[in-house]
Amino acid sequence: MKCFIQQDITVSKLASLLKIPRQLLEDCNEGLSKEIYLRGTNAALPALSVSNSADCGLRDELSVYIKLHNIPAYLPAPIIHLKETYSSTDCYSDIQLLSNSFPFVRKSVIGQSVLGQPIIELSLGRGPKKVHLNGSFHANEWITSCVTMSWLFEYVTALLEDSHYRGYKARDLYNETTLSVVPMVNPDGVDLVLENLPKEGSLYEKVKKINGDREDFSQWKANIRGVDLNNQYPANWEIEKIRKIPQSPAPRDYPGDRPLTEPEAQCMAQLVKDRNFDRVVAFHTQGEEIYWGYLGREPQEAEMIVNEYAALSGYLPVRDIDSHAGFRDWFINERKLPGYTVELGIGSNPLPIGQFTEIADKSRGIFWASLYM
Structure with missing residues (x-):
């Protein structure tokens, strides 16, 4: 500040x-x-x-x-706004707290959602290696946003305290790795799941119709227009379009009329192009698995990295799954670089906030290994 x-x-x-x-x-x-x-x-x-x-x-x-009265003492709490849920408002509040308290964390608005909410990237570090993490591609997987934010708070705290993880000093990692994090890719969808839409207006009626006239949106994964953002990328998108059951907007799985029609997917694709990341890690829920291959186009180092992720988290590495058009699929297909989808936690989506601590603790090593591997 x-x-x-x-x-x-x-x-x-x-x-x-x-x-x-x-x-x-x-x-x-x-x-x-x-x-x-x-x-x-x-x-x-x-x-x-x-x-x-x-x-x-x-x-x-x-x-x-200097005048000290306006310099805050930070607390070691991982998330300040952790309540029963984690809406876009909570995420934006934590982002503001993080960037105000730790100005070496750079905040950029990389795009807007369908409803005009900002999609925010946080970045820090000076290293030549460029790593990107993201959460909440899927609306009812909102717990991934507060988990990634908690790790960021932990990392900046470690930088100021000059502490380390498993012998890796945070300040050394800062010089080795430039970290990019988009904590909430799909803010409109998250808010729909957690808060619903105001009942007045045509948008509510459209979304309710997509949801089969149900007012319970807890199983909604898509963006507010009923397009699954993790089925929007030009990596054999045509295969997913043909075989997906929903052929029109739906709470989940509808890949859209063509690739990259949705502003949220577009800005994430543009971010990858602009930043030239060496690795991406997308956090989803649930299953405690890590998907790391795509049609054999992943580099040899991808297996070494996923083995480290697995050793630190206990998650199961899965090389090949019958899926296309995802963010990770597209990154590997285009760049021939390591890309990972990490399925946090166990249970049925949306995972309850009561699992937050267990999930964050068990998978913490994936975050830190992304910095030092």
């Missing part, structure tokens, strides 16, 4: 006082080129760690240079 500089201080000295690498401070202030923060200017600083914020001597020295 922005803080007022009340005495000239070098960037290096301020980083030292905050007990963080200079690069994190530079990344909080994108485009920083000066060596000195001048008195009377503002600088974006990360939240102080709980331990540092309790250090009276540190605060006294910092207060000579």
Whole structure:
């Protein structure tokens, strides 16, 4: 967050006082080129760690240079807005909290949903390896969004605390890997499942009709127009179009009239093209399986990576499934690079929030291995 500089201080000295690498401070202030923060200017600083914020001597020295009253001490809670559900409003609130408290996390709006809600990418790191993660392609799999957000909070906390995972230092991973996360690909669908639509208006009637005139949307996977976003990609899309039972908009499985008709699918495809990722991991529910192959077009390293994911999570690696037109399928088909679909948890969708801690803990290693593998 922005803080007022009340005495000239070098960037290096301020980083030292905050007990963080200079690069994190530079990344909080994108485009920083000066060596000195001048008195009377503002600088974006990360939240102080709980331990540092309790250090009276540190605060006294910092207060000579900056006003401290508006620098928050972050808490080690993984998700601030974790309640009974995790709607787009909850996700956006956590995204804002994350980007305000840790300005080295870059926030970009990469597109809009059918209803005009922002689809947000969070990115951080300086490394040459580019890894992308996403959640909530499917509406009733919304728990994937709060799980991925919890891992992000854990990672930024580890960066400030200079901690590690299984011997891999978070700050080293920051220099090795540039991480991209789209926590909620399908915000309209998530909100439909969790909150329903206002009963007034033509959209409600259209969506209700797609749902067989039922007002229970808990089994809805598609976007708000009844198109399954994970059946929208040009990787043998024609096969899925012919064999899918729904031939018109439906709560699930309808691939659309042609590939990439939906704005949510379009912006994710464009993100891949713009960022040139080396790997993608899409989080879905449920089954505790990891799908990692596509028609033999995956590279040899894909098996080594999935074996590490499996060892850390206990999930079952599955190389080949009879499915096409998914985001991961398309990425492997186009790029010949590793792509994974991870089915989090066990049970029936939508998985209850009561499983959040168990899911996040059991599959945490997949997140960290995505940074160091």
